[in-house]
Amino acid sequence: MIRTSGLSPTREGLLHDRWDDSQKKFHDDVYRSSSESDRRLDELEIHDDRPKQGIFGTWAHKLFGRYQTAERNYKDRKHAGRGSRAGQQKVRGCCSRYKICFITTGILLALFLIASGSGVFWVYNTAPKDGQSPPWYPSPRGGTVKSWEESYKKAAVMVQKMTVVEKVNVTSGTGWSQDLCVGNTAPANGVGFPALCLQDGPLGLRFVDHSTAFPAGITVGATWNKDLMYRKGKAHGLEAKLKGVNILLGPSMGPLGRMPAGGRNWEGFGPDPVLQAVAASEEIKGIQDSGVIATAKHIVANEQEHFRQSFEWGLPNALSSNLDDRTLHELYLWPFAESVRAGVASVMCGYNLVNNSYACGNSKLMNGILKDELGFQGFVQSDWLAQRSGVASALAGLDMTMPGDGLRWADGKSLFGPRLTEAALNGSLPLERLNDMATRVVAAWYQLKQDNQTQWPPPPPKGKGGPNFSSFTDDRIGLIHPGSDDKTKAEVNKFIDVQGKGNKSHGLLARQIAIEGTILVKNQGGILPLSKKGSSKREDAAAKYRVAIFGEDAGPGDGPNVCPDRSCNQGTLGSGWGSGAVDFPYLTPPLEALQSAFDSDSVEITPLLSNDIPVKASSSLLHNQDLCIVFVNSDGGEGFESWNGVRGDRNDLFPQKGGDQLVQKVARGCGKGKSDTIVVVHAVGPVVLERWIDLPSVKAVILANLPGQGSGNALADVLFGEVDASGRLPYTVGKSLFDYGPGGQIMYYPNGVVPQQDFTERLYIDYRHFDKHGITPRYEFGFGLSYTTFEFSNLTLTEQKPKSPLPAPRLDSQAAPPAYPSDLPDPSTALFPPNFRKLKGRVYPYISSTSEITPGKYPYPRGYDQVQPLSPAGGAEGGNPDLYTPHLSVKINLKNTGSRKGKQVVQVYVSFPEGVVDASTGDKIDFPVRQLRGFEKIELDAGKSQDIEIELTRKDFSYWSRGLGNWVMPSDDKFTISIGASSRDLPVSAQW
16 A cells, blocks of 8 residues: 555545444434445445455456346446436336345355455445545635636625525435436526536537537547647537536546556546646636536546446445555646646546545545645536545535435435435534535536526526436437426427537537547558559559458448447447447448548449458458558447446457457458558557557558547548648557556456555556656657658757746635625425425435434544645645746747648657655655656648747646645756657757
């Protein structure tokens, strides 16, 4: 276990610190959201040494595999939550037999462990043994920065007038599928605050008709184009607004991409924190410039799908990501800091535990880091069912629970809702905390100007606003509360086209992103770009040029939307699967685009849309071709769905469905081995190419990532040179999965009831790991070929501010947070209204009787009364403003030395001095060989040159000191600034 002074002195468990039996009993009497079943779910603990992977994994293949299969079969069918549109009703009859299976398997599991003599003994207790996240209370109030001051003033006026139940409505979801969006809050009608619609996701709008399927985040990252990142966010936000979505659940920057096989890496922008941060902040600016609240997710270290969520994988608790303060700040938190600095109005906490405290109940993470150190002014929402406690999570900084249900999908037993009302009225939850929770949500609404009824008309009956689609049916007329027993129907899908038209069509933007996110990594002999008329270098010039196209990935398959949430690999791959996927309005297959692009008078195309080439075709088809183009892919996604043994996280990095064998067969047989082969790879992340990359006939390789709806057209534009090949790798392509090191491996089998994943590699992931250990990758981070050539020269460094160890002292708050009366209202004001009709499964804020309110002494978490010092790294959105003060201007001349227009990414890397010792701890500070700190994408005509200037800030030259809890700049020695086209192609450098 990694321990630092910042993470080990006190322990914050799954719910909160440990209580003795009498305290736990009293806790239930005072606050009933933590029920007996709730505690049984969260209180499993290992007593004795943690079982090693080898011991547990040996039998887990068989026993856990069966348990997991039963659980996953049940979850796949029930999990309309973050899953398909299928209603819950279909599966309710199946629940009992699966529960019996789970219970039986659990008993067998326990008996096996006891009988095995492994020294592991499971008992029920309050928390995992090694909780390491220190307490940080109370939750800082919002409204402390100038840029949010007016919004908080308006919010304070509104919240002041709200009743307790209205405040609870604002902060609690109504329950899965109770309304039309994937997440919904109820209104505060007395003050005119509307119900809010929350909708996935980072790629486009999930479960929504007539909207754009943009390229995935990993493809956006591969563009390295800040303008496209912003424009994508702006278009995405506009589509959300036109569909009546208040809060867009994206962009994603967690997972960062620690493990290349991670199932949801494709939703983000790549495993470098700076690239991820720039892309995320640009998208956030675009989304919020459209008037929609963006969501930075999932904070933090939510790096794999296996065991990410309680009981989703048959274990009672989620996996714990254990990492030290420096690793947290310099890698995983960096994109969130930039997102907060960009003004993001919502942050989503993840499913996993962080240092053995659930992310959505981790006070150090939400209160101490996000709200104090980073100065976050918006609201924290849970991932769907990521909340695992009631009062404890509210105290720890959670502001909104989603979708509103409790510990099970669509159970209607919210951990907020009426339980939050009880907690506020009986005094266990300070009214100040509930007020801040509601104020943060309302202030975000004002900050994005959603109070403007011209832009955001109120929903019926007062207006025609609100969502104009249903996440749960494709029919025009449907249930308005589909998850309840209410059979009322209305027009729920109005089929409004939000994709833009003419030269403002979002399809054009999506195509441009796909183009610039397509990476040419091999182009032997300049085989690309292709001629639309084929090659003239043939023996029989009069005959047509023969091109064969191979692979299922080249074709339409059974259609792009045939599987729920795109959870199968068939046809061409345009997206990963899960809640981050969308319905394609169309998906142009590569074959269709190539058939249109080649000149049919000169070229004869023969497709074989299969990964299995019949024996007869080897001679009759392969041997007669002048050119062969092979398509392979590799798919993955979110853990609630699985396909062909891939349960979210990929099982390896090889092409799937026999892709390697297909390439080998084609390359060796095309033109009897004398013709050229081009390979195109669509994938959710890095793919190992070693089984065929060096075959003599494989002349070109394109990594097209996940291109979205315009897939084939974008690829054709690059293949035929309509545009330059300008994509650059947002990750490293290794020669094997093991090249990525121990930290790059998915934990496929649990090493305990609470799986422990220690980030012992610390800062060394992706290219940082390769550089540290001298491993030669197949293609390095930042690499990509162009159809022209570029030259870097005339590097000059201009100091804008001299080095100094520490940033300026933290600024005082720029504004005062709202203050409210602290008198508790009469409990009778929270009763259900007379003759109120309750819908089945719906979450309400009301209580049934005033007898439910029993004031008493609440057992607050250990450390709750301890005054926490404010972080010296804080003071504004994103942290101390001085961290972003420019210290160095880097100027470089870039020249296009080739024969055509092209684009190049100017990449700036910083190498820290050696021998740095932290004065506060005496620790010798180890640094990566080099770290990306800035970039710009530049387009130049042939023969033209341009000076590019990039500013580097104090933070770019600082490391996180665990002793000081602050950023420290080594000021006695020199930094090396290197400029070039990739992390290993850096032709010019200078020292500062």
